[in-house]
Amino acid sequence: MGVYLRWKQPSWMVDSIRMRMTSHLPWLLSALTLLHLTVQAHSLKRGTIQDLKCTTKNMLVWDCTWTPPVGVSPATVKEVCIKDRLHSCHRLESTNIKIAALSPGDHEVTINYLNGFQSKFTLNEKDVSLIPDTPASLSLSADLSSSTLHLRWNDKGSAFPYPSNATWEIKVLQNPSMEPVKLVSFNTTLNGQDTVHHWDWASELPLQCATYSVGIRWYIDYHRFSGYKVWSDWSLLKNISWTPNSETNVFPQDKVILAGSDITFCCISQTKVLSGQIGKTFCPLIHLYGENVAIRIQNISVSENSGTNVVFTTEDNVYGTVVFAGYPPDVPQKLNCETHDFKEVICSWNPGRPTGLVGPRNTDYTLSESISGKSVTFKRFETLTNESYRLAFQMLPGQEIHNFTLTGRNPLGHAESAVFINITERVAPHVPVSLRVKDINSTVVSLAWHLPGNFAKINLLCEIEICKASSEQEVRNATVKGAQESSYLVAVDKLTPYTLYTFRVRCSTETFWKWSKWSNEKRHLTTEAIPSRGPDTWREWSSDGKNLIIYWKPLPINEANGKILSYNISCTSNEETQSLSEILDPQHKAEIQLERNDYIISVVAKNSAGSSPPSKIASTEIPNDDIIVEQAVGMGKSIFLSWHADPNMTCDYVIKWCNSSHSEPCLMDWIKVPSNSTETIIESDQFQPGVRYNFYLYGCTNQGYQLLRSIIGYIEELAPIVAPNFTVEDTSADSILVKWEDIPVEELRGFLRGYLFYFQKGERDTPKTRTFETGHSDIKLKNITDISQKTLRIADLQGKTSYHLVLRAYTHGGLGPEKSMFVVTKENSVGLIIAILIPVAVAVVVGVVTSILCYRKREWIKETFYPDIPNPENCKALQFQKSICEGSSALKTLEMNPCTPNNVEVLESRSIVPKIEDTEIISPVAERPGESSEADPENHVVVSYCPPIIEEEIANPSADEAGGNSQVVYIDVQSMYQPQAKPEEEQGIDPGVVAGYKPQMRLPINSAAEDTAAEDEADKTAGYRPQANVNTWNLVSPDSPRSTDSNSEIVSFGSPCSINSRQFLIPPKDEDFPKSNGGGWSFTNFFQNKPND
Secondary structure (H helix, E strand, C coil): CCEEEEECCCHHHHHHHHHHHHHCHHHHHHHHHHHHHHHHHHHHHHHHHHHCEEEECCCCEEEEECCCCCCCCHHHEEEEEECCCCCCEEECCCCEEEEECCCCCCEEEEEEECCCEEEEEEECHHHEEECCCCCCEEEEEEECCCCEEEEEEECCHHHCCCCEEEEEEEEEEECCCCEEEEEEEEEEEECCCCCEEEEEEECCCCHHHCCEEEEEEEEEECCCCCCEECCCCCCCCEEECCCCCCCCEEECCCEEEECCCCEEEEEECCCCEEEEEECCEEECCEECCCCCEEEEECCCCCCCCCCEEEEEEECCCEEEEEEEEECCCCCCEEEEEEECCCCEEEEEEECCCCCCCCHHHCCEEEEEECCCCEEEEEECCCCCCCCCEEEEEECCCCCCEEEEEEEEEECCEEEEEEEEEEHHHCECCCCCEEEEEEECCCCCEEEEEEEEEECCCCEEEEEEEEEECCCCCEEEEEEEECCEEEEEEEEECCCCCCCEEEEEEEEEECCCCCCCCCCCCEEEECCCCCCCCCCCEEEEECCCCCEEEEEECCCCHHHHCCCCCEEEEEEEECCEEEEEEEEECCCCEEEEECCCCCCEEEEEEEECCEECCCEEEECCEECCCCCCEEEEECECCEEEEECCCCCCCCCEEEEEEEECCCCCCCCCEEEEEECCCCEEEEECCCCCCCCEEEEEEEEECCCCEEEEEEEEEECCCCCCCCCCCEEEEEECCCCEEEEECCCCHHHHCCCCCEEEEEEEECCCCCCCCCCCCCCCCCCEEEEECCCCCCEEEECCCCCCCEEEEEEEEEECCEEEEEEEEEEECCCCHHHHHHHHHHHHHHHHHHHHHHHHHHHHCHHHHHHHHCCCCCCHHHCCCCCCCCCCCCCCCCCCCCCCCCCCCCEECECCCCCCCCCCCCCEECCCCCCCHHHHHHCCHHHEECCCCCCCCCCCCCCCHHHHHHHCCCEECECCECCCCCCCCCHHHHHCCCHHHCCCECCCCEECCCCHHHHHHHHHCHHHHCCCCCCCCHHHECCCCCCCHHHHHCCCCCCECCCCCCCCCCCCCCCCCCCCCCCCCCCCCCHHHHCCCCCCC
């Protein structure tokens, strides 16, 4: 809805503004200001569209109100015009107008004011609110016994032109607090007429406990009205109140309530209530107002027969009531109405769940028949159970159609069930009585019985049950004409003579509804008749062939037709019949002496009624030399046999069988099969699993019987019960020969299919930790399927080894038990010889190969493990320079002159002397021209040596040494080869720290301190000490890599040698003694050949 405002100005004002705008600019600004004010006024007017409100009560008339513009009085309204509508203008003097409902769509509405203002807006049905009138309640009543409020009101539907849906909302308030306790809504339909509606509400709190007020409002939903739907205002409240007595009261009184529901009891008291309880259970008190209280019981259980007490205790007294909790009656189940005798109708039903209510609150049942208008009542005052109830309704003569309704009522509700019947189709007669049986002949009897009731107009259908001993029952139907209080007679035929029967009868009608109950049983034995056929016979010749044994089977009771007294045996030869003997029952075998001629043997059974037809059999047996023994296995307790049809067989086939273990003549039983059959299934209760039977098939011809097939078989194969007995026939170093015996047929219990032979290494005294299973790799298995084989040689064994042998037989029924033994194979002499020769041959070959290798590598072995010791005479280690000892032209290296030193001076250096590169020392005395020319001058060091000066001759060296008058002096023999160095570096070298070869001299001891030092070092200096500073020894050979790579400047090298010895001086084995820095045992020297010095 759009609204805007327009203000009409006089024309002279517009022209004046235009003239001033053209002449003066300030007036243009004034115009813009005026335009702005106009827009503001328009905007203000648009904001007042929210004040426009249109409502309708019945969708026929719209009531619209609005707020006038600012500065405009409501009394200045001149008229309201609606565009596109006849009589569109309505003169008004206020801001409220009622107009007829407009058609759907937008409508332009103009409001003109006396002061020249004009408002326009768009009005649409969507902007109209449908607010129905406030409903008015017609009446409000209360049912105090059930605490129910009943409300009635009129919807005034005639005020609405269209059918509409109405939603009502009802609220219930509880005084004096006016607390809402119930708010409910439901839907109705306005159909254009005034309709009175009803609403009932059951209060949880008894109405006597408080006052209540009820209000109502509604809401109309018309689907074609597109405007707003709004709830009406609430109606005026209607009150329900109850004036209590001055005495204390508890409500409700003697209430009957549904079990499982909730109930509230209140106590109206003038004094304080202390407690409230139901039964023995105390409940919390709920304060209502004043001294009034209530208790709430939830899920109340079924009461006892006398009800449950509810007690309130006040300060001065005790008050209470009784509550009865139970159930309403169930719908009567299985309602059935029928008649037994057409005199009365009996209706029965199941009441269903017990109600738990007794006495005057019990369920009463009423059976009404609507056609006759008669009814009967059924009452029970004791506790109800689930038993069936019965009501008898007396029938009216000639009435067949009945419409029954059964209604059950108690204080909690009622339930009913109905049935519509034709009584002639609902007949269940009484039990037949006085049943009698009378013989007519051996196969026919008559039955008679009495049936009470009036069945003259219908036919009865009766069932006669006939039972024979140890056989199934037979039921026969018989239809008889109904009568009134009469007996009925029926003949029963096709019975078996001399048979004990049991008869009983029950009846119904041809339009069957129910059978009556069975009558009492009546037992009866029919009379005898002659046997219907002769006995089934067979014959066998005795083992000596002199006597003929005749067998026959006793006749079944249904063929004997009486008690068999005896059997007559006769034979016929050349048309002469001779009676041989009479055998009394129960013997079923006769042995007669006959020559091997052709005879026809006849057997006749006799009872008190007569003799049976004869059974004949020929004594001759036609020979057959082409018989092959076959095998067969049955299933369960039967075995299937088949054969090819033989046109020569004219009589029948006979199959006899016996246990294989029995002696001849072997006969257990036999059967006869018609000549046109080629198969049969033999069943017998005598068959047992695991027992071998012999089956013989005979064919019958005019000349006699001929054996056609011979079969051995089992009904069911089982596993053998014993193991085959086996022995070891022969043993060798690599094989064992085993032999076993057959298992007896009785213990085999099936057809032998083979043997399983296990063997493995094992000792007799070793405990058996596992069974023989093929899954173990050390167990070997042989399956012998040739059952004729009785020996087995086990090859590829080890000599002098114990083997565990196990043999088991098996059939299709399973494996039999095992038999085992332990066998030790013989010692293998060839293997022993080979075991000795092979290691010897290997040792010889290894020795020869080793000797050849050692011989070819002898030089390497010698140099590696036994190197040559250099001859000191050829040592070139010391070469002296001439500048050391001048005047000695024939100086020799280490000349072997007697020298007894008396003083020894040890010159040692504690500092670490750097190493110098090793080089070969060549003695100038031993040097030969040829050798010196071949040697490289750069690899030689010339060492000069001055022999020691003997200061004092010692006559007795040993005595002087013991007296401490001499001292050993180590004089360094310095290498004349020095590394090239700068002069400054040479001047810095201290001669005292140079280590070299130190020959000994005997010098006198100068001081006591030296003596003491010499004594302290006596152990260390005992013996010959060529060099004092052993730390400077370098055992690496001069040509070793370690010598050449060393950065040492001054070292002692080579083997320390004394001036009097050529032997290598081994350093003492002392942990303080310096170890070799590599020595001559380098990895490269190990494989390197050295030249001999």
